[in-house]
Amino acid sequence: MTDSNSSPSQQVHLEPGYSPSISGFDDWMALQGEVFRSVKDRQTHKVMLDGESIFIKKHYGVGWGEILKNLLSLKWPVLGARNEWQAIHKLDEIGIATTPLLAYGERGTHPAHKQSFVVTRDLGDIVTLETLCEPWLQQPPSPYFKRQLIAKVAELARCFHANGMWHRDFYLCHFALPRSALKTQDLQLHLMDLHRVEIHAHLPEDKRLKDLAGLYFSAMHIGLTQRDVLRFLKHYYQQPLRQVLMQHQFLHSVAHRASQLDAKFQRKRQAGVAM
Incomplete structure (x- = not known):
């Protein structure tokens, strides 16, 4: 209208x-x-x-x-x-x-x-995944909850990218849950901060790489295991792990870029500059 x-x-x-x-x-x-x-x-x-x-x-x-x-x-x-x-x-x-x-x-x-x-x-009382997952190193969640949440994030990311969308700020702080969902276990994620989103007919691989690297970077210090990362990839690609791991060059590039983002973040934090 x-x-x-x-x-x-x-x-x-x-x-x-x-x-x-x-x-x-x-x-x-x-x-x-x-x-x-x-x-x-x-x-x-x-x-x-x-x-x-x-x-x-x-x-x-x-x-x-x-x-x-x-x-x-x-x-x-x-x-x-x-x-x-x-x-x-x-x-x-x-x-x-x-x-x-x-x-x-x-x-x-x-x-x-x-x-x-x-x-x-206004969505009301929500919590971002950055805030929710921050204490996981000292206070790990239940294995069931962690598996469920990883699957939800992967499924959202898969749908988002499959429809040609590039977030450009694809970090845990831009995924949110209503706090009430933590009690009901109805984990409907909300994707936030769409200011820089681009929509393509088909998402170029370099843009997919940047989004996945940003997401991985933002989750590097919350106590995820290698099994957790593999679980994410299995849900994201909807393929057996053997097939997923055949894309080792792309996955290596994602991990490398995430490490670069983390190193840059740590340098800025040590210098007292907000990212």
């Missing part, structure tokens, strides 16, 4: 069934609340609107400097909230849970100065 006050250079899209008390682009961009993230060109606020807790991520335009920096690095720049809006729709289509989409808007045609926003429903 597109707002009736939209113009060719200014559009607001509302999801079916969502009828907020505000409508104009400026009304959305004026919303203020608890700031969850703030960087040069965007902010994320948690806001109460019409008695409902929502998140709005506002993009203010990346500027020519950021565009040129990305292009010189042979990367396509992320120009606003459209990436996340499209990615959420794609995840809904393929059955991967994420933050429920409510609204999206954009204004302007100039790539360096285009403004945009995306609005999602």
Whole structure:
């Protein structure tokens, strides 16, 4: 649904069934609340609107400097909230849970100065896998729970990549569970932070490698065993381990890149610089 006050250079899209008390682009961009993230060109606020807790991520335009920096690095720049809006729709289509989409808007045609926003429903009391798994070295989970969670992560990753999607920040901190799921064992994972997602007709192997390496890097210090890693690969590839291990060159490259990411992280941590 597109707002009736939209113009060719200014559009607001509302999801079916969502009828907020505000409508104009400026009304959305004026919303203020608890700031969850703030960087040069965007902010994320948690806001109460019409008695409902929502998140709005506002993009203010990346500027020519950021565009040129990305292009010189042979990367396509992320120009606003459209990436996340499209990615959420794609995840809904393929059955991967994420933050429920409510609204999206954009204004302007100039790539360096285009403004945009995306609005999602608050999932409530959730825990990321980074937080959940952090104490596992000292306090290991039950073998059953660990096996179940590894299978769920692998199945999500398989579906995500099979549908041509590249996260670019595929770390445990971007997988989340409702805390209530820890009691019911209904482990429906939610994939978060879709700001940089790319969607391809067929995912190139180098991009698959980067996602898997990022995931492996983020899980390197939570006490996983070699058997745990093999269990992940078996669920991810849906093949017998003998066939999976025939891809030893690709798997070696994943492990090598993960080790490089970890070494870089450790250097920055020792230098007192946040990653």
